[in-house]
Amino acid sequence: MTRLAGKVLCVDDEPGIVRSLQWLLQKQFEVFTATGGAEALELVKQHDFDVVISDQRMPAMTGVEVLREVRRLSPRTMRILLTGYTDMQAIVRSVNESEVFRFINKPWNISELPKVVAQAITIAKTQPVEAPAPEVSDDAPIVANGERILVIDDDPDMGRAVSDLVGASAIVSYTRNLADAVGILNAEPISVIISETRVGSIDATRLVRLMKSKHPEIVTVMLTAESDADTITTLINQGQIYRFVPKPIRTGYLKLVLQSALRKHSALASDPALTFRHTVEATSAGAMESLMSDVRQAAPHAETAAAAKSGGFMASLGAGFRRLFGAG
Amino acid sequence: MQFRLVRYFTLASLGMFALVALSLIYFERQQGNFFRQTGDEQRTFFGEVQQSFAKQQEESARRDLLTIHESGNVNLTRLFANALWEKDFAPFVAQVQAIDVDGCQAIADITDDQGKKAVPPEKKACFADIGKRITTLPGFKAIDAKVFDSMKKSTVFKIKVFDLRGITVYSSEHAQMGEDKSTNEGWRSAAFDGVPKSELTHRGKFSAFEGVVENRDLISSYLPVLDPGSSRIVGVFEVYSDVTPFLKQIQQTSAQIRATAAGNQQKLEAAGAENQAAVDATSHRQLATIAALLALLFGALLVIVTRADRIIQQQEADRAQVHQQLAQSEKMASLGQMVAGVAHQLNTPLAFSQNNILMVKDALQSMELPMKVAGRLSSILEDVEGDKVTIKVSQLKANLDKLQDGNVDVAMLQEMLKDVLGGIDQMSELVVNLRDFTRLDRAATTNADLNKSLHTVAYIAQTVIPKNIELIEEYGELPEVECNPSQLNQVFLNLINNAAQAIEGPGRIRVRSSAAGDKVRIEVQDNGRGIPDHVLPNIFDLYYTTKPAGEGTGLGLAIARNIVTEHGGDISVSTRVGVGTTFTVTLPVRQQPPLAKAA
Numbered sequence: 001m002t003r004l005a006g007k008v009l010c011v012d013d014e015p016g017i018v019r020s021l022q023w024l025l026q027k028q029f030e031v032f033t034a035t036g037g038a039e040a041l042e043l044v045k046q047h048d049f050d051v052v053i054s055d056q057r058m059p060a061m062t063g064v065e066v067l068r069e070v071r072r073l074s075p076r077t078m079r080i081l082l083t084g085y086t087d088m089q090a091i092v093r094s095v096n097e098s099e100v101f102r103f104i105n106k107p108w109n110i111s112e113l114p115k116v117v118a119q120a121i122t123i124a125k126t127q128p129v130e131a132p133a134p135e136v137s138d139d140a141p142i143v144a145n146g147e148r149i150l151v152i153d154d155d156p157d158m159g160r161a162v163s164d165l166v167g168a169s170a171i172v173s174y175t176r177n178l179a180d181a182v183g184i185l186n187a188e189p190i191s192v193i194i195s196e197t198r199v200g201s202i203d204a205t206r207l208v209r210l211m212k213s214k215h216p217e218i219v220t221v222m223l224t225a226e227s228d229a230d231t232i233t234t235l236i237n238q239g240q241i242y243r244f245v246p247k248p249i250r251t252g253y254l255k256l257v258l259q260s261a262l263r264k265h266s267a268l269a270s271d272p273a274l275t276f277r278h279t280v281e282a283t284s285a286g287a288m289e290s291l292m293s294d295v296r297q298a299a300p301h302a303e304t305a306a307a308a309k310s311g312g313f314m315a316s317l318g319a320g321f322r323r324l325f326g327a328g
Numbered sequence: 329m330q331f332r333l334v335r336y337f338t339l340a341s342l343g344m345f346a347l348v349a350l351s352l353i354y355f356e357r358q359q360g361n362f363f364r365q366t367g368d369e370q371r372t373f374f375g376e377v378q379q380s381f382a383k384q385q386e387e388s389a390r391r392d393l394l395t396i397h398e399s400g401n402v403n404l405t406r407l408f409a410n411a412l413w414e415k416d417f418a419p420f421v422a423q424v425q426a427i428d429v430d431g432c433q434a435i436a437d438i439t440d441d442q443g444k445k446a447v448p449p450e451k452k453a454c455f456a457d458i459g460k461r462i463t464t465l466p467g468f469k470a471i472d473a474k475v476f477d478s479m480k481k482s483t484v485f486k487i488k489v490f491d492l493r494g495i496t497v498y499s500s501e502h503a504q505m506g507e508d509k510s511t512n513e514g515w516r517s518a519a520f521d522g523v524p525k526s527e528l529t530h531r532g533k534f535s536a537f538e539g540v541v542e543n544r545d546l547i548s549s550y551l552p553v554l555d556p557g558s559s560r561i562v563g564v565f566e567v568y569s570d571v572t573p574f575l576k577q578i579q580q581t582s583a584q585i586r587a588t589a590a591g592n593q594q595k596l597e598a599a600g601a602e603n604q605a606a607v608d609a610t611s612h613r614q615l616a617t618i619a620a621l622l623a624l625l626f627g628a629l630l631v632i633v634t635r636a637d638r639i640i641q642q643q644e645a646d647r648a649q650v651h652q653q654l655a656q657s658e659k660m661a662s663l664g665q666m667v668a669g670v671a672h673q674l675n676t677p678l679a680f681s682q683n684n685i686l687m688v689k690d691a692l693q694s695m696e697l698p699m700k701v702a703g704r705l706s707s708i709l710e711d712v713e714g715d716k717v718t719i720k721v722s723q724l725k726a727n728l729d730k731l732q733d734g735n736v737d738v739a740m741l742q743e744m745l746k747d748v749l750g751g752i753d754q755m756s757e758l759v760v761n762l763r764d765f766t767r768l769d770r771a772a773t774t775n776a777d778l779n780k781s782l783h784t785v786a787y788i789a790q791t792v793i794p795k796n797i798e799l800i801e802e803y804g805e806l807p808e809v810e811c812n813p814s815q816l817n818q819v820f821l822n823l824i825n826n827a828a829q830a831i832e833g834p835g836r837i838r839v840r841s842s843a844a845g846d847k848v849r850i851e852v853q854d855n856g857r858g859i860p861d862h863v864l865p866n867i868f869d870l871y872y873t874t875k876p877a878g879e880g881t882g883l884g885l886a887i888a889r890n891i892v893t894e895h896g897g898d899i900s901v902s903t904r905v906g907v908g909t910t911f912t913v914t915l916p917v918r919q920q921p922p923l924a925k926a927a
Binding site (some may be wrong): 013014016017019020021023024057058059060061062082107108110126 | 484672675676677678679680681682683684686687740743744747750751794795796798834
């Protein structure tokens, strides 16, 4: 029996769950269990865990809170959130505060879970950790070095707000349709994508997920007015989105998010190895094709610069998609 | 009782209209009568005025006639006296004075049957004798001839001369000579007062100068004769003059006036009748118009009211439907929340049970080969006598890995299955509680152990509310309560959910029960944020909610209060901002008969 020298901590207030996880994982990994947040954090202080798996719904401390503390105490530890049914607010916080690696739904798949844990352990053991971010105050100016930011949103105010915030230090491209977004992504290296989950009638999360699978150094910030837990779970697991911002958005909060996204990008760019920490699940097959056909259908109705030269548009759009995401 | 708008309106307005119509008819009739009476009075007055006018006119004409003729007679008498008295009548009268009349005058008058004084025939005869004696006096014939001569062809029909004793000294009708007029009013007035006295009379037959005339109107005047050159009365003339044509004229004029007056009266009456008819017709028209207008008004109002009634009924139905839909959606929302909580609660035992069973299944599979080997070995051992056996292990060695895989910790597998059984217990507990909560398979109203109900609700609620909220159950001894437990469960779940929503972060909810007399008391107390003063008065109001639109229906507490009230109970709240809120439900142990039905 080959036992990977990986240390895993499982946290759930239900003893049945932690025992199950222990039995499932103990063949391959060294498994510790805790039935409460305080106990878990005590163990984190004593041991150097590669992975912490925590249930969200627990008395005293929620899973998001436990994982946030784990991130603070041990940045190299990969964090996985286990949930049955959970509320939107918890998911948003898991993205923004705990920067979780994966969401795992109960009941889990007993063949998949050990694989995800193994992948996380590999990343934790082999990949460097970025330096902890210094605390920044609200009124500090945004630090940027000519990075390119792409804003995809139906609301032009969003593009303007981002432009105003970064000033001349970064280049902001705004578009309200995905065809243009594909064009822009092809034309220039983009550092940060700020995108609404739905643009027009098209689900834009596929573009973000596809971009992230091919270009892990791009930092993605999702905006949304609606709140669908499934969308965000998918975005975490397949898109490794950096921040999730529910609308309506306060300017101060947007500024904080932008600041940290730009910093994240410079870290990822300076050390490509860091991007492994944000490895995504394989996007479902046909995601590119379905996105392409949606964009094509929407294109004639969109008042885009590209649409004007309608002749070569379809061809150039197809080529753009292929160039961006590869043939397969 | 239901308010029947159309029926009440119809009855009230028809009654009112009938009253209005009756009073209008009454006043119209009064007015008509007044007109009629006034018209009658006017006509009568006018007729009387005309009558009196005609009468006055005739009277004045007669008076004028009398006055004119009297003065004419006075002049005539003067002329006559001047012409005849001195030379002819004075000596003749002096002769007559010689005749003694006292004997005749001494004969007493008699009183007739009617009490009137009358002259007895012997007295008349006595004076007639005196008359005969006068006619035999010398000079009579000459005077008589002179009188006839001068009066011929005039309107004077007769002349009499009296001496101061009242004796008829001369009369153009000879039969009257000698008559005594001393008691006559006219003679006395002329003889004693010197005032002429006239009288208009109608005579069927009359002896005039020209002979006997018939049907004449005559004016007779007693006129004093004065001694020429002095104012001494020496005798009295009586002159009869004919005024028949004048009087006829007067009577004609008067008749004309009377006819005109009658015509006028007739015209006036015709006009009055016409006016009355016109007034009556107008009044009928007026009544008919008002009746028609009232009917129109009633019709219009009836249409409006009917329509309003229909709209109100429609709105009422809509409202009831909306309310029902909202109540349904409220129930669905809390049901949905409950289902989500239950699903999560179910998920945990499900997750580890599934995991464990799959692992046990894998382990059993890996145990297949070692078990076979062990089985084979045991059959070999059965056949072997003695205590040594030789086994070829080359094949077994080749499968050593699999045999080692099968070397699983059976105690661990037992642990796993024990956990699965525990998980199944959790799931069945949940199912039992769910069934107790919904009570779909029980009677609606029953005698229930509310502590058990509360525990079920607390169990269900715990699946939904955040885990950092502690739910403490403190139940006292309770009698069985006659109620609809399913409805009360809804109330208790609503109160516990509300309590949980009032708590931010960690908190505590206490559910308490106690009995007091024939009532039970259930309290749900939280240590949440409390209810602000401006919200507190409205919390039981229908559709009132502090949650954003789309999240709360504002029905939860309204429905809760409704259910409690239907049970004959009471729900109250006490709160302190920042400290917490306590909802208290008080329920009677036994239902009042009508309420038992409603609940």
